[in-house]
Amino acid sequence: SYDAQTFYVMVVCKDNPAEVRARIARREEIDTDDFVAVYLDTFLDRTHAYMFAVNPLGVQRDAVLTEGQKEDLSFDTVWSSEGRLTADGYVVRIAIPFRSLRFKSDLMKTWRVAIGRVIQRNNEEAYWPYITKRIQGFVPQFTTVDGLAQISPGRNLQVNPYVVGAGARFLDAPARAFHNDNEARVGMDAKLVMRNAITVDATANPDFSQVESDDPQVTVNERFEVFFPEKRPFFTENSGYFQTPINLFFSRRVVDPGEGVRLSGKVSRWAFGGLAINDRAPVRLPAGDARAGREAGIGVFRVQREFGHESYLGVLTTDREFADSFGRMFAIDGRWTFGPNWSVAGQLARSRTAKLDESPVGGSAAVAQLRRKGRNFDLEGNYLDLGPGFSAPLGFVKRVGYRQADQQVKYRWRPARGPVLRYGPQLSTLFNWRPDGRLQDREVAAEFMVALRRNSELAIKRTEAFELFRNSPFLPYATAASATTEWWKWLAFSGTYTWGTAVNHDPAAGLDPFVGRATKAEVTVTLHPTSRLRVEQTYIRSTLDTRETSSRVFNDRLLRVKLNYQFNRELSLRAILDHASLVADPALAKLDHERKWTPDLLLTYLVHPGTALYVGYTDRHENLAVVPGPVPTLGRTAQADTSVARQLFIKVGYLWRF
Incomplete structure (x- = not known):
């Protein structure tokens, strides 16, 4: 239903409440929960749509969908939601102000809409109207809703000022010296919507203190x-x-x-x-x-x-x-x-x-x-x-100066019943040529996967490659086995182990690049001890050994422990501890011995997007030291006991909508 200001949706979901997956989580982080989603194609273009999703406890997630692209979860707007578990499932209520949408200014409006429900334990998605994957396109399969009259986004001006106070101490590497920096800063974002469809955003002195750090990735021995x-x-x-x-x-x-x-x-x-x-x-x-x-x-x-x-x-x-x-x-x-x-x-x-x-x-x-x-x-x-x-x-x-051709073919069988949801092979090839027509890289891979209920999947993959590096040809190969599961409500696991050979792209001075035995392990374990606490642990280990003597070229390890406690839908505490260690043989690789660890704390009180209080602290440590002298230098130490970037900040923002 709707009134002059708001579009309303209420959905009743029948289920066993003991089996429903629902947690008090941070806004947007409901991807492992059951949820209901409302999709609105307000321009009738069959290409773009808004998505408003709610888990059984009312936690929100919103996005913009564009056919041919991934959903854009950066879209954040103001709307309200409620949700609660019942004796026979759960019920959710969604209220979307028209001023939070963009649509045509026609007197009588027609939209395309869909409502979806996700049941995680069954890997099940259900939609009204019926939507199938047999044809390409999601938004074009929506149904139409006619007769939306006397509605308008109205005047839509948003002003979002913020103030931040921060104190920092950091190592200025080029100057080989430590500096202190204390500041108070004021900035503002503003948004003006014209003709119900055109948005002008302005920013002055933006601050991104509350942005989360990058997820851990291996960057050692990467060519690009x-x-x-x-x-x-x-x-x-x-x-x-x-x-x-x-x-x-x-x-x-x-x-x-x-x-x-x-x-x-x-x-x-x-x-x-x-x-x-x-x-x-x-x-x-x-x-x-x-x-x-x-x-x-x-x-x-x-x-x-x-x-x-x-x-x-x-x-x-x-x-x-x-x-x-x-x-x-x-x-x-x-x-x-x-x-x-x-x-x-x-x-x-x-x-x-x-x-x-x-x-x-x-x-x-x-x-x-x-x-x-x-x-x-x-x-x-x-x-x-x-x-x-x-x-x-x-x-x-x-990189530039090359031509590339790649292909990927996959087939999935989908049994009508039983524990297996789908299974099948995937074949892929990739070729890179230099401008003179000489082959630079080649990769051929074959994979077979089996998907089970409760978001569980097994896969095995074999890759054969050719690589021309510093005008020398190499033939690395790799086999990877992976498994993921969310079989239990309180535990999720994903892991991949890869073994084979790889090229040493950073050989020590006087050595030519060579192929060694390579391994890589990636494991992520996510625990939900309670409906309010989420603990995520990620470990990545990458090694390279010589084939002749089994000497270790390098050992690169990354560990992240991430904890989030949600006091209620608005107030949360996030803690992250990152640890990285790179140990290399200087006789075999031109790599520094590096150790890093960083604690990161963030207390968030988020009323709605734009109106929030953030209090954060971070302190990165590395095995670095300033060596005094006529010209100070930086040297590596045995332990990561030097704080090279420390910051404490408080940020307050408030959103006015006119």
Whole structure:
């Protein structure tokens, strides 16, 4: 039902209350719980939809869905929810203010809607109307709701000021000295919605103190940059507007944003987004450089026109300017869906870049993609060509000057009854060629998986590879076995063990790269001792040994223990302890002996997105010491007993909606 201000949904779910999975969790963290979700396609474009999900205790999760992309969980808006367990299941109530949505200003409105229910222990999803995976597309299968009259988002102006006080002590590595930094800072985010569809966001002096640290990943002995996702709210909201087949805008390239404005919206079948912001930490410069302290200017613009069924044509342009350097890029991309299962996509890009004190260089890039999505059979093929002169300073492009072709085929049998939900093989190939046509890398992999009830899965994978490194050919291989399960309400487990061979990409001085015996173990155990407490432990260990003498080249270990206690839906305490240790043989690898450990505490009182109190503390320790002398140096020590980055902060924000 609805009234002039709010859209209401109430859902009654029949179930055994002892089997229902429900916890008092932080907002958004209900992915392992049972939940009910409401989906709203307010523009009738069959491509975009809002999602509002609630677990049986009323904990919220919201997102924006875009066909062909992952759900955008960065979308946060103000709405209310309630939930409670009953003698025969649970019931939830959802109330969504119209001012929290964007929709056409027609006198009589028609929306497309769906309601879904997830039962975790059965790996079960149920929808009204009926939605199937036999055809491609989720949003196009919604049903219509007619007759929504006399509703409007109204005037929609949001002002979200914040104040933060922080004290920090950190090691300035270039200066080989410790510094103290105490500051009080005020900033503000503002949002204005025009014509019910166009949003203007502005930020001044944004602060990201409450953002969680990156998840642990192995970065040792990797040839190329490792991807860490963006977690800063100003950049994550509506980030789907800037997604294209090649990742040409990666907002973590903006290191220290100052002031900025973002425009996004949808008018008829046109969608667009624009961003202008400055970066206060654009590049490292030598001491005394006259350009030190200057800021980089950054601009991004995206527009796309939808046509047909889940198809579009779009343009993306990015620009980064600093002193006499610049990085400019223009790209055109599109997606065409045909039939119930098939789609093709492609992108062409051209860049022109000038580094500091260097002449400009130009280059091109192209990608073509073919997809088939179905209930049993999936196919994916990609071709990528990145020219030697191509550059995307604001994107995430690991390397240039190569051509790549990769394919993936999988088939899933789905038994009608029994403990096995689906099983089947997956085959994949990947080839990389240099500009001269010589093969650079090759990877062929075969995998077989079995999915069981209660989110349980077993898989085995074999990979055979070829790698040309420093003009020498290598033939590494690997076998990986993995298992995941959420069989019990109080325990979840996932683990992968990989063994085989790998190339030592960082050999010691005087040594050539060589192939050694490699292992990698990844284990995550999540405990729910009570409905309010979540304890997650992740351990990653990666080793490389010589094949001839079994000498250890390196041993890299990462451990994270993460605890979250939810006092109620608003108040939570999160504690994280990270520990990292890298031990390497200097006679075999050009790697430092490193030890790090970091405690991280965050107390959060979140009334709703934008109105919150955060109190946080972090203290990173490393095995580093400043060695005094005429020119101080940094040296490695045996133990990680030096605090190199310590901070205590308090942040208060309040959201006004007019």
